Every structure is written in structure tokens, then in C-alpha cells.
Amino acid sequence: MPSASTERERWNQKYGESPGAWLEPDPFLARAFSEYIQPLFPHGGSALDLAGGAGRHSIWLAKQGWDVTLIDLSETGVELARQNAGPLAAHIHFVIDDLTQFRASQTQFDLVMGFFYLERKIFPEIVKALRPGGLLLYKTYTTDQLKLPGGPKDASHLLAPGELLRLVGGMRVLHDREVVAEKATAEIVATKHE
Numbered sequence: 001m002p003s004a005s006t007e008r009e010r011w012n013q014k015y016g017e018s019p020g021a022w023l024e025p026d027p028f029l030a031r032a033f034s035e036y037i038q039p040l041f042p043h044g045g046s047a048l049d050l051a052g053g054a055g056r057h058s059i060w061l062a063k064q065g066w067d068v069t070l071i072d073l074s075e076t077g078v079e080l081a082r083q084n085a086g087p088l089a090a091h092i093h094f095v096i097d098d099l100t101q102f103r104a105s106q107t108q109f110d111l112v113m114g115f116f117y118l119e120r121k122i123f124p125e126i127v128k129a130l131r132p133g134g135l136l137l138y139k140t141y142t143t144d145q146l147k148l149p150g151g152p153k154d155a156s157h158l159l160a161p162g163e164l165l166r167l168v169g170g171m172r173v174l175h176d177r178e179v180v181a182e183k184a185t186a187e188i189v190a191t192k193h194e
């Protein structure tokens, strides 16, 4: 497992080299928004974007009227997120922090989302960070990515088949899908019991 400072350096370098590569939100967010988020929270709410990087998902959600907290280890990524957000930055709270040590605070969120980041041990804290009735949206690579070009090749960053479902055990699962296409991913929408 690489250390937090190695990961920070690696991501600072990536964001520094290709600042424009992380602008389009993953389509899962817009789909989940119309199917699950909007019906449950028609007037918006508060969201936490775990490892939000250059901000593509936080910014998209802020555009829909949500207040978002973005946490990421990479200062370069977070600075890009701030720039990319423009005036929407007023609705995003930017936090530079190491999520391997993530602890839920007293502030709970209506929505927690995680895209393409995996730290298995913090799932209990992620659930604690959600308000009862709140939604968790999660999507990241699976081990099938090893057969495809690109993406992480380190098993610590790849979900085993069915693993995401196990990680959210105790939540009510509304949507669960594993796909091998251009990327191999697992995605989930789950709600915390009231």
C-alpha cells in the first residue's frame, strides 16, 4: 500500500501534467441524480465528495443547487477544483486531507459520493457520515480492470466481485451493477436506515 505522501506526490504530478483531463463527470452521477437523489431531495441538500480530485462531481452537484464538501489529498487537484468551479466555488467547501484517516464528524450529509477511490477500512465511517435516510453513491474499478488498458493495476485499488455490496453491508441497496466495458467498474446506490 503506497503511503499518503507518495499518493499525494503521484496525484499532484498527474493533475499538474493534465489539468484538463478531469472535467467531465462520470455519467453515473447524472443517472443516479434523476433516479434516486432528486426524488429523495427535491430541494437539494448537503453532499460529501470523497477524493473529489479536480472537482468534476462536486461542481456538477453544486450546479444542481447542492452544498458540497470535497476532500482530497492532492493540493494540486483541490486547487484545480477551486479554479474549475468558478463562481460555484461559493457552494463547495474544499478540504485537503488524507482519507485513510477519515473519521466522520458530527456534521452528517444527505449524500456521500466516492468515484474511483478505494479505502476499504473507512466504509464504517462513510456510513456514519450519512444522515439516516441519506444516500451513498459509490463507483470504482474492479479486478477485471487488470485485463483492460489503463486504470489502476494495484489490487489494493481494485474491488473483487461482489465486494462493494459487502462493504456497504447493513445499508439498503437501491442499485448495484458491475460492468466490464471500456472500464471495469462496480457502482452502487444505497440508503442508510432511518
Ligand SMILES: C[S@@+](CC[C@H](N)C(=O)[O-])C[C@H]1O[C@@H](n2cnc3c(N)ncnc32)[C@H](O)[C@@H]1O
Binding pocket: 004, 007, 008, 011, 022, 050, 051, 052, 053, 054, 055, 056, 057, 071, 072, 073, 074, 077, 097, 098, 099, 100, 114, 115, 116, 117
Ligand atoms: C482516480 S482520482 C478520482 C478523482 C475524482 N473522484 C474523480 O472521479 O474525478 C483519485 C483521487 O484520489 C485522491 N486520493 C488518493 N489517495 C488519497 C487519500 N489518502 N486521501 C484523499 N484523497 C486521496 C487523489 O488525489 C485523486 O484525486
